[in-house]
Amino acid sequence: MDEIIVTINGSQLRGSEGMTILEVAQENGIDIPTLCYKTELKPIGACRICVVEVEGSRTLVGSCHTPIAQGMVIHTHSPKVLETRKTIVELLLASHPDSCIICDKGNMCELRKIAADMEVALPPFKVRKRYYPIEDTSPYIVRDLSKCILCRRCVRSCSEIAEKNVFAVAYRGFKSKVVVDFDEPIDKEVCRDCDVCTRFCPTGALSKPREVGEEKKGEALFISG
Amino acid sequence: MPQKLIVLRNCGVINPKDITTYLDRDGFKAFKKAIDELTCEQVTEEIKASGLRGRGGAGFPCGLKWDLARKAQGDEKYVICNADEGEVGTFKDRYILERDPFTLIEAMAIAGYAIGAKKGYIYLRAEYHHLDLLTDAIKQTREKGFLEHFDINIREGAGSYVCGEETALMDSIEGKRGEARYKPPFPPSRGLWEKPTIINNVETLMNIPQIILNGAHWFNQIGTDQSKGTKVFSVSGDVKKPGVYELELGSRLKELVEDLALAEKVKMVQVGGATGKIIPYEMIDTPLAFESILGAGAVTVFDETRDIVDVVYRSMEFLAEESCGKCAPCREGTEVIVEILERFCRGEGLEEDIEVLQRLASAMMLSSLCGLGQAAPIPVIDSLQYFRSAYENRIQKN
Amino acid sequence: MNNGQEELLLLLQKAQNEFGYLSEESVAELAKSLALPISDIYGVATFYSFLSTKPLGRNVIRICKSMPCYLKNCQIIIDTVEKEIGIKPGETTPDGKFSFQLTNCIGACDKAPAMMINSDVYDDLTPGKISEILKACK
Numbered sequence A: 001m002d003e004i005i006v007t008i009n010g011s012q013l014r015g016s017e018g019m020t021i022l023e024v025a026q027e028n029g030i031d032i033p034t035l036c037y038k039t040e041l042k043p044i045g046a047c048r049i050c051v052v053e054v055e056g057s058r059t060l061v062g063s064c065h066t067p068i069a070q071g072m073v074i075h076t077h078s079p080k081v082l083e084t085r086k087t088i089v090e091l092l093l094a095s096h097p098d099s100c101i102i103c104d105k106g107n108m109c110e111l112r113k114i115a116a117d118m119e120v121a122l123p124p125f126k127v128r129k130r131y132y133p134i135e136d137t138s139p140y141i142v143r144d145l146s147k148c149i150l151c152r153r154c155v156r157s158c159s160e161i162a163e164k165n166v167f168a169v170a171y172r173g174f175k176s177k178v179v180v181d182f183d184e185p186i187d188k189e190v191c192r193d194c195d196v197c198t199r200f201c202p203t204g205a206l207s208k209p210r211e212v213g214e215e216k217k218g219e220a221l222f223i224s225g
Numbered sequence B: 001m002p003q004k005l006i007v008l009r010n011c012g013v014i015n016p017k018d019i020t021t022y023l024d025r026d027g028f029k030a031f032k033k034a035i036d037e038l039t040c041e042q043v044t045e046e047i048k049a050s051g052l053r054g055r056g057g058a059g060f061p062c063g064l065k066w067d068l069a070r071k072a073q074g075d076e077k078y079v080i081c082n083a084d085e086g087e088v089g090t091f092k093d094r095y096i097l098e099r100d101p102f103t104l105i106e107a108m109a110i111a112g113y114a115i116g117a118k119k120g121y122i123y124l125r126a127e128y129h130h131l132d133l134l135t136d137a138i139k140q141t142r143e144k145g146f147l148e149h150f151d152i153n154i155r156e157g158a159g160s161y162v163c164g165e166e167t168a169l170m171d172s173i174e175g176k177r178g179e180a181r182y183k184p185p186f187p188p189s190r191g192l193w194e195k196p197t198i199i200n201n202v203e204t205l206m207n208i209p210q211i212i213l214n215g216a217h218w219f220n221q222i223g224t225d226q227s228k229g230t231k232v233f234s235v236s237g238d239v240k241k242p243g244v245y246e247l248e249l250g251s252r253l254k255e256l257v258e259d260l261a262l263a264e265k266v267k268m269v270q271v272g273g274a275t276g277k278i279i280p281y282e283m284i285d286t287p288l289a290f291e292s293i294l295g296a297g298a299v300t301v302f303d304e305t306r307d308i309v310d311v312v313y314r315s316m317e318f319l320a321e322e323s324c325g326k327c328a329p330c331r332e333g334t335e336v337i338v339e340i341l342e343r344f345c346r347g348e349g350l351e352e353d354i355e356v357l358q359r360l361a362s363a364m365m366l367s368s369l370c371g372l373g374q375a376a377p378i379p380v381i382d383s384l385q386y387f388r389s390a391y392e393n394r395i396q397k398n
Numbered sequence C: 001m002n003n004g005q006e007e008l009l010l011l012l013q014k015a016q017n018e019f020g021y022l023s024e025e026s027v028a029e030l031a032k033s034l035a036l037p038i039s040d041i042y043g044v045a046t047f048y049s050f051l052s053t054k055p056l057g058r059n060v061i062r063i064c065k066s067m068p069c070y071l072k073n074c075q076i077i078i079d080t081v082e083k084e085i086g087i088k089p090g091e092t093t094p095d096g097k098f099s100f101q102l103t104n105c106i107g108a109c110d111k112a113p114a115m116m117i118n119s120d121v122y123d124d125l126t127p128g129k130i131s132e133i134l135k136a137c138k
């Protein structure tokens, strides 16, 4: 494997051919936030939270899918990068419901964690909210798509890991939506004993139905903070 | 400067339904010259030396693209002609296809030879379904034996502007939703079905046969330093003579708009469709070239009665409707900007909106996945620069 | 490469032309024959504006509302069509003869305002021309 040397935030770092900027950064303890990216899944570059500055590039680049190249000079936390990431988080929050306090996944939501880390408060603009009825007919999954941020982790994990292809993205633009069959409430027998997508969903959009009195599961994200 | 015809040289001269009229105008001579006298490398070198740049909007050097694809390893390679022409106010590709389909077919055959592809696609927007003479032109070319080692298929779109973006277009040919892919990898190394692919606009390809016949040096003499050759413009809006005009690159916007299209009392011109730059009348002398303004050559003229905020609002509404929805900044950002501009149109802007618009514009340009989201804020930024008072006058006073 | 996927858009276009829309039955059939999940097909079908999962009339009128046509007062054409066939954009006449939609730039800006009926383009429109054009529709 060819060794590639890049400069990230002023330090010379080594990587090998085919590694992404994000991978090199993570290996060296540099924390770049991500939302749509998961190590186990193929990257799609949809959320754009992971963008970084690469000298010589007109735009910022998605670090989760851009391979390193010899001599690349990268800034992961420049003012331009931080400002842009912050605006993207605000955009995601703007169309998101304000129900965090009563959200079952409130303490585990990656969107909230990133917003807190980046000190994003209420967005300075308004946009219509996406309101969809809660889908709770399935004994295995509850879907509340009003909270969906369209990261497609469910779509990909269901197809790449569970290999069940339950979800797909339908419509386009702001109306894009993760659908099941002909845009029907989820209620599939293949979901029994699966739990893959609910684990991958970064928000409260997908969860397992909670038994009465059951404890909230999962590691809490806000203990240190 | 008068019109200069390279791309349109056959339009209105040959019969688009009869290949023999094309053969009488040096048709397929360039193709024969390429395969008989030139190596693949010589073809790409010639195109490189000509300085030809893409006419679909991005202006990427054509020869370099071809050369990358030629050198790329792959059992199969593809040539795609981008005839999606979705940019608002563009119709020059339709004009060309209606009048001279053969030059395009010859150019694709040359491209196929140059990069080693056996198959080509013409991606035609659904709105141009009526251009069935294209199918017939391919058939006639096949019958004449010019497509023995390279065949061309037509694929129709189904109503989507973003499918003109090269990677979304490839996903669409693959039968999927037309969503943009991240780059790299770029199409010349991994394009259609992950195979080396070149994709070019109709007009870019139309230049190829003449460059092969007359040589790179001939082409290189035309135009400006960084913009060689001519450009075909689609002029519409508040003009007396809307239509298609071919001018040497570097010609002034004023000549096109006032001298040829006969516009009067111009307030501003948008060059490049819904994502195009807005040029106020004071700057009407700007040269049309890659160095300054060009896009795919949509020139929409607005007279003094028009309202800039309304124009920008409508451009943004178009982009919000056509955003594929894959990436967050474009999907959410276009929607938020539409909401803000709609309020300005009603005279209900807020003091802080202008700063918000600027922040959103910057984030979208810097972080969107494809050219749609990256270019969407251009009219917002330009109008805030040149017509700021139009916004300020509509801020609600309480 | 999944061959089913490659065929998908072509087959959807074919079904759309043949039946006027993509019914649940035809999508389900395609899913079976191409071995693709229904959700994937629905995702493709709803992405493109010329494909429809709801029944459309025999004649689909699409009036261009983009900038060049807007500058040439397409609103008056929209109003005329609305009056002639008695429905608003987004609707279909009860007899199934017409569907009426507004669309983005159709590349006829040199002869704005313009519209399409099925795949035919009508340009240089004036309110006066509309009723004749509509009368010729079957």
Ligand SMILES: Cc1cc2nc3c(=O)[nH]c(=O)nc-3n(C[C@H](O)[C@H](O)[C@H](O)COP(=O)(O)O)c2cc1C
Pocket: B053, B054, B055, B056, B057, B058, B059, B060, B062, B082, B083, B084, B085, B086, B087, B161, B162, B163, B164, B165, B166, B167, B199, B200, B201, B202, B204, B205, B370, B371, B372
């Ligand atoms: C949103 C969007 C729409 C586009 N539409 C078209 C189009 O309709 N026709 C076209 O030739 N290029 C279009 N392009 C540019 C293509 O992505 C690509 O750059 C071009 O086809 C390359 O050909 P060229 O180098 O010959 O210009 C579009 C780009 C974007 C971002």
Ligand code: SF4
Pocket: A147, A148, A149, A150, A151, A152, A153, A154, A155, A178, A200, A201, A202, A203, A205, A206
């Ligand atoms: S449901 Fe969850 S995992 Fe799926 S796209 Fe929405 S936020 Fe992402």
Ligand code: SF4
Pocket: B162, B179, B180, B322, B323, B324, B325, B326, B327, B328, B330, B331, B368, B369, B370, B371, B372, B373, B374
């Ligand atoms: S910029 Fe817009 S059109 Fe392009 S990938 Fe993102 S959402 Fe899709």
Ligand code: FES
Pocket: A033, A034, A035, A036, A037, A044, A045, A046, A047, A048, A049, A050, A051, A062, A063, A064, A065
């Ligand atoms: S984490 Fe890279 S684009 Fe979403």
